Amino acid sequence: MGRLEGFAKAFRAATLKSAQASLSIPSFRHSLGDEPRPDYRLVELTDGSTTLVLASSDDRPVTREAVSRHLEAVEEYDRTGAWPPYVYPGELQAWAEVYQTLFRRSSDAEAVVSVDGHDRRVTHRSVEALAREPIRPLYREVVLIGTLHLIDSEGKRRFQIGNKDADLSFDLGDDPVEVIDPFRWRRVRAHALWEVGSRRGILREPLALTEEPMGIEVLRELDAPDWVVGLLERTESFKELPAGWNDPGSVKISAARVEAAKELIRRLHERYADAIPEGAFPSFVPNSSGGLEFDWEVGDRFLNVELVEGGYDILATERDRDLYSGPANQREVFAWIQWLLTGESPPRVAGR
């Protein structure tokens, strides 16, 4: 009996130790910068193993944010039948994968997810909806000059080309390795489509040896009309403004902030392309503090959204009456945009 209890204890410890899950969302991971991915692990098994309790491995804001974003997305889907606009490509599917791992094929299984004292029941039906949603990838057309440093001819049949800024993985497809082998450890030029937020690339032309300097050049953003591309290009040009561009104290616009602004433009277009007439789309401008912001006016409603360190700072007014001025997260920004475009009741903002 003692040995049996010992085995049960060891089994329980090993199960807890081995059950870990990192939330792998390509675009989300892209926006994390140097931060590690949110990580969750099994911390408790109840008697009879009918309940598993998973908890976040740390208490970083991003770890909590990942869960609260997810819960609000599920709530919105249950309420409206549509996923909210702020979800990253792959975010829904990554959560579906987490639940499917836990639920297996049991259609009666449910999960209770808690964050900040707020519980949410996620059913098998919700998980099916998460998994059903297709990922809509966004692509950039790029020229990557790098070293072909890996060829995997056995496993996933792929090869990788990288430099200090990027490392893209390409499918070898049905091509024999001999096609790629002459480029091994050589500097090559890859004209490719890069799936934003991931390391996946698709060659548009055959590889070529080159002596060009290492780097990656974005030729254009795809899957967007010309006027959106124009906005993206104008936003990209803010990277070139030197310190002191507007007055002696004006701050250089960081590349990370420009990328964040471009990402927001893409999301706005994805979500609201049909609702916004051409020419009425907001246009980012730089400010002297190093921020990027836009004004957007629809009827009597006005919204200023500024990208600042760690998030957003917004002003919302209606008929010249201030409704809100202060910090906001991405969900709140989209809620205010929804208000701007539809005139629905203004969103509640934490701390307001």
Place this chain on the structure above:
Amino acid sequence: MVEPIGDDETFIRHVHPKQWPPDQAKPNSGAFRDSELSVDRERLRSVEICCMLRPDHGFMRFSVADILAIGLVVEADPLPDPAGAQGGLLPDILPPSLENNPAHAIIRGMQKSEAKKLKDRAEVIFRPGECDAQHHAAQQGGEAEPAEGAAGEP
């Protein structure tokens, strides 16, 4: 001696071209937001001089009444400081520049809400690039009128 600002004065704000989206009638409100917003007193420095100094910029005009209406205060702030080491160099006879600017004034306390209101009240004198065209037209003996009620940073 700093000339006090009169109740009927108007001001010019220089707007960097990047802060004026090309397809929009007015610049972004961020162009009016600064803890110390620099402006030119139009009575002491004309828009033509502003154009000469920053031909690529846009220029907006507003009045003392506009500033008071949104609860802000404007102060004369001539450059260089008349009390400073360079102050006695008779700025009136030196060529106009961004550094030699007896017309310089500042508006303090401008936040997002005030900047939006000032943008709404301000009128466009020139959009970015327009005053350069006007300058060329004037040089060729032509005449180009500033935009009516249309297109700031000293």
